[in-house]
Amino acid sequence: MIQTETLLTFGVYLVFLLAVGWYFYKRTTDIEGYILGGRGLGGWVTALSAQASDMSGWLLMGLPGAVYLGGMNEAWIAIGLFIGTALNWIFVSARLRVYTQHTDTLTISSFFEKRFNDPTSLLRVGSAVIILIFFTIYSSSGLVAAGKLFESMFHINYSFAVITGAVVIVSYTFLGGFMAVCWTDFFQGGLMFFAIILVPILGVIDNGGISVIESEMAAKHIATSLFHDGSGNALSIMAVFSTMAWGLGYFGQPHILTRFMGIRSVHELPKATMVALTWVVISLIGAVLVGMIAIPMFDGLKGGEQEKVFIYMIAKLFNPWVGGVLLAAILSAIMSTIDSQLLVSSSALTEDFYKKILRRDASEKELILVGRLCVLVISIIATSMALTPGNTILGLVAYAWGGFGAAFGPVVLFSLFSKKTTWVSALTGMVVGTVVLIVWKNMGLGAQMYEIVPGFFANFITIYIINMIAPQKDERILSAFDNMKLGLKK
Numbered sequence: 001m002i003q004t005e006t007l008l009t010f011g012v013y014l015v016f017l018l019a020v021g022w023y024f025y026k027r028t029t030d031i032e033g034y035i036l037g038g039r040g041l042g043g044w045v046t047a048l049s050a051q052a053s054d055m056s057g058w059l060l061m062g063l064p065g066a067v068y069l070g071g072m073n074e075a076w077i078a079i080g081l082f083i084g085t086a087l088n089w090i091f092v093s094a095r096l097r098v099y100t101q102h103t104d105t106l107t108i109s110s111f112f113e114k115r116f117n118d119p120t121s122l123l124r125v126g127s128a129v130i131i132l133i134f135f136t137i138y139s140s141s142g143l144v145a146a147g148k149l150f151e152s153m154f155h156i157n158y159s160f161a162v163i164t165g166a167v168v169i170v171s172y173t174f175l176g177g178f179m180a181v182c183w184t185d186f187f188q189g190g191l192m193f194f195a196i197i198l199v200p201i202l203g204v205i206d207n208g209g210i211s212v213i214e215s216e217m218a219a220k221h222i223a224t225s226l227f228h229d230g231s232g233n234a235l236s237i238m239a240v241f242s243t244m245a246w247g248l249g250y251f252g253q254p255h256i257l258t259r260f261m262g263i264r265s266v267h268e269l270p271k272a273t274m275v276a277l278t279w280v281v282i283s284l285i286g287a288v289l290v291g292m293i294a295i296p297m298f299d300g301l302k303g304g305e306q307e308k309v310f311i312y313m314i315a316k317l318f319n320p321w322v323g324g325v326l327l328a329a330i331l332s333a334i335m336s337t338i339d340s341q342l343l344v345s346s347s348a349l350t351e352d353f354y355k356k357i358l359r360r361d362a363s364e365k366e367l368i369l370v371g372r373l374c375v376l377v378i379s380i381i382a383t384s385m386a387l388t389p390g391n392t393i394l395g396l397v398a399y400a401w402g403g404f405g406a407a408f409g410p411v412v413l414f415s416l417f418s419k420k421t422t423w424v425s426a427l428t429g430m431v432v433g434t435v436v437l438i439v440w441k442n443m444g445l446g447a448q449m450y451e452i453v454p455g456f457f458a459n460f461i462t463i464y465i466i467n468m469i470a471p472q473k474d475e476r477i478l479s480a481f482d483n484m485k486l487g488l489k490k
Contacts, residue, residue, distance in 0.1 A: 009324025010153070013331070014168055020187075046263045047275035051085075051189055051283075058397045059287050060196065060330050061145050065307035067291025068298075071223030071230055074291070076243035078284035084247025085280050089273040092251060093260040095416040097269070098487040100261045102480065107344075108254045108408065109352045115415050116423035117477055121356065123427045127408065128352035130434060131254055134403035135345045136382050141396030142338035143386035148304070149330050152311045159387050165334070166383045170342065170375060193279055195329035196286035199310065202317050203293035216296035242450045249401045249452055252408030254344045266488065338382075346374035398450070399441065406437040406455025414463050419481045425466035433459025 066074040100106075103114040109131065113124035146165025151158045207213050214224045221230040228234055250256065263269065294301075294309035297316065301309065314326045350371040355362055362370070407430050414421040414429075437455030440446065472478065 005320035006153070006324035006327065009321060010328055010331075013325075013328040016187075018168075046259050046268065047272040047279065051276050051279050058141070058145070059283060060192065060290070060310045061148065061307040062397060063284075063287045064291035064294060064309050067288050068294045068301065068306045068309050069222075071217055071295075072226050072288075072292070073223045073229060073235065073239075074243070075226060075288045076240055077246050078288055080244030080247035081250075082247075082277075082281055082284055083244070084250035086277055087247075088250040088256065089269075089276055092257070092412065092416060093263075093269050093273070094266045094488055095484065096257060096260045096412070097263055097266050099416065099484045102484055102487060106261075107347045107351050108257055108412075109348055110356075112411065112415065112426060113423075115477075115480075116421065116426050117474060118423035118427070120423075123423050123430070124352050124356065126427065126430065127411075128348040130403070130407045130430070131348045132345055132378070134400045134407075135254075135342075136378060136385065137396055137403070138400035139338050139342060139345075139378065139382035140385035141400065142334045143383055144396065145307075145334045146331065146338075147386060148308055149311065149327070149334065152308055153327060162383060162386045165331075166379055166386075170379045189279065191325070191329045193283060195326045196283045196290070199313055199317070199326065200286045200289035200293060203290065203297070203313055206317060207293055207296055213292055213296055217292065220295065222295060238449065242448075242453060245450045245453045245456075246398075246401065248409060248456045249405030251410075251412050252404040252406070253401070254404065254408070257412070258344060258347075342375050342378055345378045346371045349374040349378075402437055402441075402450065402452035402455065403434065405452045406433040406459055409433075409456055410460040410463055413460075414467075418467065419478055420467040420471040421463060422466070422470065422472045424470070425463045428466060429459040429463035432462045 063074070063077065066077070096111075099115065100111050103111060105111040105114055107128075109124045109127040112118070112127055113121060116123060118124065143162050143166055147158050147162035150156060150161035150164055154161070156164075204210060204213070207216075217224045217230075223230045226235075260269075263272065290310055290313065294306075294313060298309060298312055310330060311327065314323050318326060350367055354370050355367060359366070410433065411426050411430050414426065433455045436458040437451045440449075440451040440454050445451070
């Protein structure tokens with residue numbers, strides 16, 4: 001039975017999130033404010049909200065669960081993610097911020113259309129469809145995590161737990177839009193950081209140190225090395241590359257890219273980059289340690305139960321008051337991603353379908369209302385998917401993450417670094433990457449190689465070849481690209 005102290009702490013935290021949503025509800029007056037916060041984010045808020053929305057429930061539940069079952073082999077995921085995070089902040093953030101302002105675009109889909117001057121709107125509508133499909137899957141992974149958390153805490157039915165989590169998350173996203181999402185993510189990122197440092201430290205002490213934990217792992221034939229499996233066999237280069245390939249996904253994640261678009265100025269980015277990279281490296285190390293520490297603490301967890309090791313560890317190591325704060329950190333990880341995904345999906349429906357196709361002369365008030373209604377619709381679909389028994393957090397995240405990386409990653413990179421790219425090559429690459437990923441996944445080849453790898457490189461090679469055959473010749477687009485580079489120097 002859950003302790004009263006834990007319940008009170010948890011309840012106060014939820015009320016705080018709703019208060020933030022209400023605060024920004026009263027201050028959101030136009031669609032740019034709802035979708036991008038008027039491009040007014042500071043460096044710290046940008047950094048912590050970007051990383052909190054990136055890591056999600058899989059950081060505190062999915063990744064520790066994978067390490068619990070597979071050992072140190074799974075830490076290659078964390079290494080790949082750190083490299084991808086660093087490259088994204090260093091090479092993508094500034095160019096995307098400047099270019100989206102120059103093109104006066106609020107979504108990734110509209111940026112693609114204006115960047116390449118697509119006369120058919122297929123690039124914009126196609127990318128919006130991909131966003132809706134994969135973010136619905138991604139959001140459902142967060143609701144699975146919320147369901148498992150509420151189920152463990154309150155001992156309630158899993159389905160009811162999923163619905164409860166959805167109601168809380170949707171409420172403040174519905175109300176406050178981008179600024180509510182970013183500021184709640186800022187606080188949630190700080191809380192996650194606190195939890196992912198404190199829990200492993202006490203866990204290591206409670207288990208007698210790292211050497212004792214490694215001995216227990218070896219006794220259970222669980223890998224204690226990055227380079228060998230639990231039986232001592234060397235990992236293949238292909239296996240390592242496939243696991244590290246999670247890092248390729250960063251270049252195509254709309255909920256992270258929108259943080260770059262919304263920062264106040266490119267001059268804020270160096271500070272934001274340092275904050276983000278410090279946060280992510282410490283958090284990933286902590287998550288891997290949680291998975292390792294759980295091995296001697298809890299026996300025989302499987303079938304999705306392994307993704308609750310962080311929850312079980314908190315209950316064992318902390319008093320109810322502190323436990324309530326740390327459990328709120330798990331909910332923070334979950335919420336900080338779902339709210340961003342709901343908002344980006346809502347933006348795609350509002351800007352790229354409703355305004356573009358149905359109501360070009362829609363008022364600001366009407367667009368905000370449509371955006372809020374879209375949040376509700378998408379959340380209902382994601383919730384229904386999350387109610388399916390047997391779904392794991394990491395499995396759902398892997399598919400959606402790979403989908404965005406394969407569909408958008410190369411298109412984003414070519415849009416920011418190549419003058420030659422045309423709307424034809426961008427659209428063709430996006431379609432080819434998406435199709436290859438889906439076919440690869442459905443043929444069951446994901447066990448041999450994570451599907452993001454063939455999808456990403458099929459997209460990249462397709463764009464490169466078409467650029468060689470039919471490069472960009474529109475002087476307006478070439479001039480706009482040069483102006484973007486000049487804008488980086490101001």
